[in-house]
Amino acid sequence: MKAQQGISAVAALIGVIVIGAVAIVLWYAMSPGPMAFVTAPRVKLSEYAGAPTGVPADLPGRDDPLVRGRYLTQAADCEACHTTPGGKPFAGGRAFATPFGTLYSPNITSDPETGIGHWTDAQFIKAVHKGVRPDGARLYPAFPYASYTYLTDDDVLAIKQYLASLPAVRQNAPANDLAFPFDQRWLMALWSAFFNPDQRFRATPAHSPEWNRGAYLVEGLGHCGECHTPRNLLQALDNRQKFAGAVADGWRAYNITPDKSTGVGAWSDVDLASYLAAGHAKERGAAAGPMREAVEFGLRHLTPSDIGAMVTYLRSVPPLSSSNLPSRLAGPAPAAYDGGNAAHVDARGRMIFESACVSCHAWTGEGTATSYATLTGSRAVNDPSGRNVVQVILSGVPPLRGQPDVFMPSFGHAYTDAEIAAVANYVTARFGAEASTLSANQVARLRNGG
Ligand code: HEC
Ligand code: HEC
Ligand code: HEC
Structure with a gap:
């Protein structure tokens, strides 16, 4: 009798575990797609009168296939990931730190041996849509590729044609350094079965042509969700929290939903367009780190009509609020050096700010030589984790090509981890709504890749 009870208890326990595991798998597998929030019917592009794909009507020289290809390559930001800092464009070798080890982007120049010079059109399309070599x-x-899968074949081939027109570079990427079982590439077939929709973009006739163009740019080419949407345990985007903010490459990619207090709902259209196209918006801070690269290699090359379309689309996603961000941004700090919220924090932070930062950022946080250096209103300084402030101090903000005067030097080598923690805590206390409480150890972790 006792033994029987024991067996049925074990059986019940196993049953519960199995059901739990199945439920977790289903929960992930049924994870909604990036456009699941759109309730109006979607149709194939062949059944849609507008032209949300390709290049915009107002792009100069749009009949030239290479102009087309370059524009799409920029909108998809291929260069940022396939180029090392200071390296030859598209020659690969850039390191990507993942929770499972490091992998490197391959060479996608037209070199036949180390690049993709011998790939056929069909092979290239398969890699971009399905992630198969x-x-x-x-x-x-x-x-x-789970974002690029939305691109039309024509657009993918225009990108291929453009890449083929560039100088071939002979260079092999370093070998990946991934722990078992993540070094097993075949596992990605399972991942893809669950998480790559492997579906081309579908239009929504109930929305405007501008909205549809914005959707193609944001979800397909621009792959904004890859940084701004949190991931689940299996590294797939959790679109239940679409655009609600996530950590990308050790930086915090903030909430870009239309939530008024912790997202970009309070930003004007002009603010959003200017941030995307120029990497700055008045009293909204600067685009640094990975967002800087998205602007440098991609967004700043887009036409105003395309930037406007992205803004229209971003406005339409469901607003979500971030509980770990303050609901109000701080105003300008007082002009006196010892006034304001930061009076009580670590005096070392104030001393470093005085010697290294105040010349450009002023005690008020209003940029001195350029309004681009204005800290007031920046999400980074109003983020009590202090993560992006540390990253900006460690790596600086490089100038955009063609704007050599506006940049911030890097201080990673100038200060110790403890000093950087002190000045970051001072900056968030003085200019933000809530002070960060970073330790030297936390700075050390960010220095070593997050
Ligand atoms: C966010 C970073 C990122 C972006 C953006 C990106 N790639 Fe990649 N790409 C990678 C990484 C990393 C790999 C290697 C993946 C692996 O080893 O499994 C890769 C692999 C590839 C491959 C396979 C090459 C080979 O030899 O196996 C091709 C082709 C490719 N990318 C083309 C593109 C194109 C075209 C674009 C723009 C439309 C692009 N990539 C944008 C990171 C990126
Ligand atoms: C490679 C990662 C990455 C990609 C791709 C990316 N972002 Fe970002 N984004 C970031 C990071 C990191 C920040 C924070 C930058 C900072 O603090 O200076 C950011 C900041 C922003 C902000 C400012 C938010 C705020 O509250 O200050 C907006 C708006 C934005 N991104 C929109 C977009 C859009 C639209 C796209 C797609 C076209 C996009 N991003 C693609 C990483 C990324
Ligand atoms: C030579 C002038 C200069 C110095 C010195 C300088 N900065 Fe900056 N800083 C800038 C500029 C310019 C920007 C905006 C960059 C851009 O958008 O091109 C910036 C941006 C920032 C941002 C990012 C704001 C955002 O919205 O993401 C922070 C934080 C910051 N600086 C903190 C500091 C700290 C702390 C120091 C001292 C350790 C410092 N800066 C020293 C010029 C400077």
């Missing part, structure tokens, strides 16, 4: 090997989703 010509030899059948699966690619890791650090290559955002």
Whole structure:
């Protein structure tokens, strides 16, 4: 009798575990797509009168296939990931730190041996839509093919044609350094079955042509969700929290939903357009780190009509609020050096700010030589984690090509971890709504890749 009870208890326990595991798998597998929030019917592009794909009507020289290809390559930001800092464009070798180890982007120049010079059109399309290489090997989703899968074949081939027109570079990427079982590429076939919709973009006739163009740019080419949407345990985007903010490459990619207090709902259209196209918006801070790269290699090359379309689309996603961000941004700090919220924090932070930062940022936080250096209103300084402030201090903000005067030097080598923690805590206390409480150890972790 006792033994029987024991067996049925074990059986019940196993049953509960199995049901729990199945429920978790289903929960992930049924994770909604990036456009699941759209309730109006969607149709194939062939059944849609507008033209949300390709290049915009007002792009100068749009009949030239290479102009087309360059524009799409920029909108998709291929260069940022396939180029090392200071390296040859598209020659690969950039490191991507993941929770499972490091992988490197391959060379996608037209070199036949170390690049993709011998790939056929069909092979290239298969890699971009499905994450499958010509030899059948699966690619890791650090290559955002689950977003690029929305691109039309024409657009993918225009990108291929443009890449083929550039100088071939002979260079092999370093070998990946991934722990078992993550070094097993075939596992990505399972991942793709669950998380790559492998579906081309569908239009929503109930929305404006501008909205549809914005959706194609944001979800497909621009792959904004790859940084701004949190991931689940299996590294797939959790679109239940679409655009609600996430950590990307050790930086915090903030909430870009239309939530008024912790997202970009209070930003004007002009603010949003200017941030995307120029990397700055008045009293909204600067685009640094990975967002800087998205602007440098991609967004700043887009036409105003395309930037406007992205803004229209971003406005339409469901607002979500971030509980870990203050609901109000701080106003300008007082002009006196010892006034304001920061009076009580670590005096070392104030001393470093005085010697290294005040010349450009002033005690008020209003940029001195350029309004671009204005800290007032920046999300980074109003983020009590202090993460992006530390990152900006460590790496600086490089100038955009063509704007050599506006940049911030890097202080990573000038100060110790403890000093950087002190000045970051001072900056968030003085200019933000809530002070960060970073330790030297936390700075050390960010210095070593997050
Ligand atoms: C967010 C970073 C990122 C972006 C953006 C990106 N890639 Fe990649 N790409 C990678 C990484 C990382 C790999 C390697 C994945 C692996 O090893 O499994 C890769 C792999 C590839 C491959 C496979 C090459 C080979 O030899 O196996 C091709 C082709 C490719 N990317 C083309 C593109 C194109 C075209 C674009 C723009 C439309 C692009 N990539 C944008 C990160 C990126
Ligand atoms: C490679 C990662 C990455 C990609 C891709 C990316 N972002 Fe960002 N984004 C970031 C990071 C990191 C920040 C924070 C930058 C900072 O603090 O200086 C940011 C900041 C922003 C902000 C400012 C938010 C605020 O409250 O200050 C907006 C708006 C934005 N991104 C929109 C977009 C859009 C639209 C796209 C797609 C076209 C996009 N981002 C693609 C990483 C990314
Ligand atoms: C030579 C002038 C200069 C110095 C010195 C300088 N900065 Fe900056 N800083 C800038 C500029 C310019 C920007 C905006 C960059 C851009 O958008 O091109 C900026 C941006 C920032 C941002 C990012 C704001 C955002 O919205 O993401 C922070 C935080 C910051 N600086 C903190 C500091 C700290 C702390 C120091 C001292 C350790 C410092 N800066 C020293 C010029 C400077």
